[in-house]
Amino acid sequence: MSLNVVNLVGRVGGEPDVKFFDSGSTKCKLTLAVKRPTKDSDQPDWFNLELWGNEARIAADYVHKxxxxxxQGFLKFETWSDRATGAERSSPVIQVNRLHLLGSKQDNNASTGAEYREDEF
Structure with missing residues (x-):
């Protein structure tokens, strides 16, 4: 048996990168900062997220920096060949199946114009 499940709660690091395709599909990429408690302070871990379809449209409309x-989703690795060296590269990405908007409506409205600081998440 194998299991690949990721659950994360955190703050969005930038505005969503949304792409609409001629086929009708929607893709959204986000970064997410998640606190990781350490001995001296809470350090953020940064995750790259990828959302498709309805979850991507919701993120495009309601999620801001x-x-x-x-x-909720699963971990996958995007791979490519480096153009300069030809070396194989990879990057971990969380493929999101479910998106939960956790902030209040007031928080979401305020975040559109507010600067994001790592110490506030």
């Missing part, structure tokens, strides 16, 4: 969200 600094928004508090929860996600």
């Amino acid at each position: 600094g928004s508090l969200i929860g996600v």
